[in-house]
Amino acid sequence: MVADQPFAEPVPGVAKSDPVLVVDGVTRTFGGLVAVDVGHLEIQRHTVTSLIGPNGAGKTTLFNVLSGFDNANAGEWHLNGGSLVGIPAHSVARRGMVRTFQLTRSLARLTVMENLLVADQHNPGERLRGALLGGWGAAEADAKERAAALLDRFGLSTMVDEYAGSLSGGQRKLLEVARALMVGPEVIMLDEPMAGVNPALTQSLLTHIQTLRDDGMTVIFIEHDMDVVQEISDWVVVLAQGAVIAEGPPSSIARNRVVIDAYLGEHHGDAAP
Template sequence: MTLLEVDQLTMRFGGLIAVDALSFMVEKGTIHGLIGPNGAGKTTTFNMISGFYTPSSGHVRFKGEEISGLPMFRVARKGLVRTFQHSTLFAELSVVENALVGTHMQHFPALHTALLGTDRAERRAARETAERALDFFGLADHAQERAGDLSHGHQRALGMAVALASAPEMVLLDEPFTGMNPEETRAMMALMRKLNASGVTILLVEHDMHAIMGLCDRITCMNFGKLLAEGTASEIRNHPEVIRAYLGGARHVA
C-alpha cells in the first residue's frame, strides 16, 4: 500500500529550480531513504512534503489525500510528522516536558476545562503518552534532566520521542545521524528499526551511507533537483549514474 506519493513536485525560488518534477512513492511499513549530493534538493523536498513550503507545482498525497500546501500543523494532524536536521528541543525544559509537547495533538483539552481545572484526566493521559515515548527510546531514566544537558545521541533520540508522542503513521527524519560517533549511529539505527517495527513508516534524508544502506528497504536518489535513480540498497550501491553523480566516479557507494 502506498502511504506517501510525491507527484511531479516542483519548487522554484525566483529563477532557480530547486526541485524539478520529482516523483516517488513510499510504501506503508517501510524505511525509505532520500539521498543525493549537497544541493540536490532533498531538504527542500522534505519542506514541501511537511508543509513548511508550498510547492510551485505538483502534488503530495498522504493516504491518497492531497496535502500539498497545507500548513505543517495540519499535515502533522493527519499523521505525517517531521523532525529537523538541527535540534528543535526546548533546552531549558526537562526531557519529559519536551515529550509532552508532542502529545498536544492527541491530548488537547478544551479551553473551558483548562480554565476550570477539570482537565486532570486529559493531562494524566498526556503524561502517560509522553512517558511511554521516552521509555520506547530508552530515555525514561533521564525524564527529569534538562534536555540541553543530554548527550548529542540522547538529544536526537528525544527528538524522535517527541515525534512518537504525537502518534504518527509516518515520520520524516532530516539527517538524524549528523554529528554522531559510530556507537551513537549504531544505537540510532537500532531505534529506527524498533520504531519501524512498531508500525511507523520512515522517510529519511541522510548522508551517512552506512546507515542508509543498512536501514532502507528502498532508496530514492536525487541530483540537481531531479530523480536520478531508485531501487534497493544493492541496486543504488551499484548504479553507474549514482556513482558518477554522488561520488564523482568512485567504484561503489558503500
C-alpha cells in the first residue's frame, strides 16, 4: 500500500509532492445555501483518493463543478497546471479528466459496444465532414479493438451486441466505468460506483479501481462505505458542509476526532470500521 509511505502530512489543504489537480477557493452556493466552499485541495497523481462526507456535504456538487457540469461562484482549479475555470464539460473530458454519475447513465438504446465506441476521441467519422466523406473505417476498427479489450476486462464481452438498457444495474455500473476509460483519461472521477451493486461485483469493481491506479491513472471517487474506503484508498478527503475538514491516509482519518464528530457520528452503526 502506498499509504505506508505518506506523500504529505494529514492536514486539510496540505501541498502534495506531485499534484495532478489543484483546487483553490472554489465556492458554489444555491440561493443562500453554501454547497461547496473548498479553500485549498490538491490531488496527488497516481493515487486513489476518496472523497467522503455526510449526505449533503457537497461531494457531488464539487464533482459537478470540477468536471464542468456546474459553474462555481468563485475560485479556480487546475488540471496539470492548466486552468479549467469556465471550460465546458466536454472539453474537461477531452483534457483527460472524465467522470461518471451517481445514477448510472447508460445510453440505453445503444448497444454495449456502441456505448464504448462513442467514448472514443479519435474517430474522424464523428465530424460531419468525415461522416459524409467516409474513410473512418480504420479508426473505427482500432476503436473496436480497444473497446473489445476493455469489455473483456470488465467481463462484458458476452454482452457486446445487447442494448445497454437491458443490462442489470451492476453491469451498467461496469459499463459506465469501461466507457469512461475508453475516453483515455488521466484522471477518472467516480461518483459512488459501488452504490446498489451486489457484494460480488463490488469486489470486482474494487480490483478494477486499484488496477486503474497501477496503470498510471489518478482515481478520485465518492464513497459512503467506510470499509471500501479503508481498503483501497491511498488518501482520504473528508468534506462537511462544503468544506474540507480533514484529509490524510485512511488510517489517520479513522482516528480523526473531527471526522468522527462530523461524519461518523451521524452514521454510527453502519459506517464505523
